[in-house]
Amino acid sequence: MKQIADNHVYAVVMAGGSGSKLWPLSRKKSPKQFLHFFDGGTMIRKTVERIAGAVRMENIFIITGKQHWLLVNESLPDFDPGNIIIEPTIRDTATCIALATTFIRKRDPDAVTIVLPADHLVLDEEQFLKTITKGVGLAREQRGLITVGIHPDRPETRYGYIQVEPSVMIGEENDDPADDEIALFRVKTFAEKPDTATAEQFLQSRDFWWNSGVFIWHVDDISREYRRSLPDLFEDMQNVHAFIGTERQDSVIEDVYSWIHPVSIAYGIMEKAEKVYMLAGNFGWTDLGSWDEVIKVGLGLEGRDMDGSEVIMIDSKEVFVRKPHGKAVVTVGVDDIIVVDTPDALLICKAGESQKVVKAVEMMRREPGLEGFL
Ligand SMILES: Nc1nc2c(ncn2[C@@H]2O[C@H](COP(=O)(O)OP(=O)(O)O[C@H]3O[C@H](CO)[C@@H](O)[C@H](O)[C@@H]3O)[C@@H](O)[C@H]2O)c(=O)[nH]1
Numbered sequence: 001m002k003q004i005a006d007n008h009v010y011a012v013v014m015a016g017g018s019g020s021k022l023w024p025l026s027r028k029k030s031p032k033q034f035l036h037f038f039d040g041g042t043m044i045r046k047t048v049e050r051i052a053g054a055v056r057m058e059n060i061f062i063i064t065g066k067q068h069w070l071l072v073n074e075s076l077p078d079f080d081p082g083n084i085i086i087e088p089t090i091r092d093t094a095t096c097i098a099l100a101t102t103f104i105r106k107r108d109p110d111a112v113t114i115v116l117p118a119d120h121l122v123l124d125e126e127q128f129l130k131t132i133t134k135g136v137g138l139a140r141e142q143r144g145l146i147t148v149g150i151h152p153d154r155p156e157t158r159y160g161y162i163q164v165e166p167s168v169m170i171g172e173e174n175d176d177p178a179d180d181e182i183a184l185f186r187v188k189t190f191a192e193k194p195d196t197a198t199a200e201q202f203l204q205s206r207d208f209w210w211n212s213g214v215f216i217w218h219v220d221d222i223s224r225e226y227r228r229s230l231p232d233l234f235e236d237m238q239n240v241h242a243f244i245g246t247e248r249q250d251s252v253i254e255d256v257y258s259w260i261h262p263v264s265i266a267y268g269i270m271e272k273a274e275k276v277y278m279l280a281g282n283f284g285w286t287d288l289g290s291w292d293e294v295i296k297v298g299l300g301l302e303g304r305d306m307d308g309s310e311v312i313m314i315d316s317k318e319v320f321v322r323k324p325h326g327k328a329v330v331t332v333g334v335d336d337i338i339v340v341d342t343p344d345a346l347l348i349c350k351a352g353e354s355q356k357v358v359k360a361v362e363m364m365r366r367e368p369g370l371e372g373f374l
Contacts, residue, residue, distance in 0.1 A: 004054050004133055008110045011055045012100040015044050015064040015072060015118035016090045020361040020374070021289045024345035025322065028374050032288065033118035034071045042075040043288075044118040051116060054129045054136075058083070062118070063100045065090045086250075088257045094268035095233065095260050097215075098226055099253070102237045105219045106244045112139050113222070115215040121297060123284025134182050135216035135279050144275030145225065146216040147187065149209030150285050155199035158289050158355070160192040160211035160266045162278050163202075169277070187276035192266035211266070212281050222269075229272045233260065291338045291347075291354035295320050318351055345373050 019031035026032045033044040040046065048060060063085040064072050072084055085103055087096060097115055104111045114132055122128045135146040149162045164185035190211070194202060202208035215222075226234040236256040243252040270276065286293050311321045316331040323329055323341040331337070336351040349357065364370040 003056060004136055006112070006136065007056070007059075008108055008112060009055055009114070009136055010059045010061065010104050010108070010111045011051045011114045011116060012097070012104070013044065013047055013051070013060065013062045013116050013118045014093060014096055014100075015062055015068065016087060016096055017117075017119065018090065019119070020358055021355075022291065022294070023357050023361050024340055024342045024347050024373070029067075030071070031068070031119070034068070034075060037121075037288070037294070043120075044072065045075045047116060047118050047120070048076060048079065050122060050125055050128065051114065051132075053125065054132055055114065061085055061100055061103065063087065063096050088254045090262075091257060091260050092262035093265040094230060094263040095257075097222070097265050098230070098233050098237050099240065101219055101222055101226075102241050103244060105223065106241055109219065111219045112136050113217060113219060117213045117287070120213070120285065120287045123297070125283070127283040128281075131182055131279055131281055131283060132214070132216065134184075138184065138277060138279070139216045139218055139221070142275070142277060143218060143221055144277050145221060145270070145273055147270070147276060147278045148212045148214040148216075148281040149185075149278045150212050150281050152203055152208065152210050155196060155203045156210065157193060157196055157199050159287075160190065160213075160270075161194060161199070161202050161208045162187055162211050163189040163191065163205075163208050164278050166207055181282070183280040185278045185280070187278050190266055190270040190273075190276070192264065192271070209278060209280070211270075212285055213287070214281075215265070221275075225269050225273045230263065230268050233263075233268075236260065289355075290357065291320070291340065291349065292352060295338070295351070320351070 015033045017031055017033065018028055019026040022032055022035065025035060034042050036042050051060060058080065061083045062072055062079065064087065066086045066088060069084065069086055085100055087099065101113065104113055114136065131148060135148065139146050147162055164187055169184045169186055240252055240256060243249050286297055288294055310328045312330045313319055314332045316334050318336045319331050319334065321329050321339045324343065327341065329339065338349045338351055338354055340347040347357065361374065364374055
C-alpha cells in the first residue's frame with residue numbers, strides 16, 4: 001500500500017481514554033491503548049504504525065492527557081514530541097478533536113484529517129488503508145464529514161450507530177473497478193449507545209451500522225460544524241489558535257480546559273451535522289471492549305495463557321487465562337470461564353458476561369478504599 005500522495009493529509013490518534021473495560025489489566029494508569037496484546041507493541045504503537053502506511057509520519061499527531069504522556073513516550077520512543085498534543089484534563093472526544101483540529105489548522109489550513117481511536121484492532125490492514133484512502137479523496141471532493149461504519153452482527157449497546165439512506169451512492173452498485181467494493185452511503189442519523197431494545201430494532205432494520213470511531217474531514221468542514229453546534233467551544237479554540245507556538249500556548253489551553261464541559265463527538269457534533277457520509281468498513285474490526293471480544297478474535301487460547309504455558313486443565317473446557325509469567329494455574333471441573341490475574345487483582349468471570357466487568361469497576365469507584373485497584 002502506497003502512502004497517500006497528498007502532503008495535506010494528517011492523522012490524529014486519540015489516546016486519552018481511561019479504559020475500564022479490560023479490568024484488571026486496563027487501569028487508570030495503564031489504559032487499553034497502552035496494553036500489549038500482540039507481538040510488536042502496544043495498541044497505540046500498532047495504530048500509529050498502521051496509519052503510517054498511508055500518512056507521512058511528520059503529519060501524524062497523538063492527543064492524550066498529561067498523565068499519559070510518559071506512556072505514549074514509552075510505547076513510541078521515536079515519535080516526535082512536537083506532534084504529541086497534551087490535554088490538561090480529559091474532556092471527551094468533541095473537545096479532544098477540537099483541540100487537535102486547532103493545532104493542525106494552524107500548521108496547514110488546507111489539511112484533511114483522519115481521526116482514529118488508539119485502541120482498536122484491525123485484522124485486514126490493507127483493506128483498512130484502502131478505505132481510509134478512499135475517505136480522504138471523498139472528504140476533498142464532497143466536502144462533508146466522512147465516517148466509517150461496520151456491519152453489525154449483534155445488538156451491541158456499547159457502540160454508536162450510524163443510520164444510512166438505503167441506496168448506495170457509490171461502490172456496490174457501481175461497475176467502476178477503481179471503486180472496488182467499498183460502498184459509500186449518505187448518513188441520515190447518528191445514534192450513540194442505544195439500549196438493548198433499540199439496538200435490536202437497529203439490527204433488524206438493516207439501515208444501521210456501528211460507528212467505528214474513525215472520521216475523515218477537511219479542517220474547514222469540521223470547524224464549520226463546531227461553529228454551528230458547539231459555538232462556545234469553537235470560540236475557545238479560536239483563542240487557542242491565536243496562541244499556538246507562543247509561550248502562552250499551554251496556559252491558554254489550561255485556562256480553556258478549566259471551564260469546558262465534557263462532550264463526545266457523537267452527541268456534540270455528529271448527531272446534528274449536515275452532509276455526513278459513511279464508508280462501509282470491511283476490514284475485520286473490533287474495539288476489544290471486553291474480555292469476550294479479546295477471546296473472540298483469537299488473542300486468547302482455550303485453556304492456556306497468552307503464551308500457552310503453565311495452565312493445567314482437568315475436566316475443564318473453554319477456559320481462558322491471562323496471568324503473569326511464572327505462575328501456574330490449575331482448573332478442575334470448570335467450564336466457560338475467563339480468568340485474568342495481575343499482581344494485585346484477580347478477575348474470575350463467566351464467558352459471555354465480561355461486559356459486566358465495568359459494573360464492578362463502577363462499584364470500586366464508589367467504595368472507599370478500593371480506588372487503588374482502579
Ligand atoms: N485525547 C483524548 N482521547 C480521548 C478522550 N476521550 C476518549 N478518548 C479516546 O477516544 C477514543 C474513543 O473513546 P471513547 O469515547 O471512550 O469510546 P467509546 O465510549 O467506546 O465510544 C466511541 O467508540 C465506539 C467504537 O469503539 C463508537 O461506536 C462510539 O460511537 C464512540 O465513537 C479512545 O481511543 C479513547 O482513548 C479525551 O478526552 N481525550
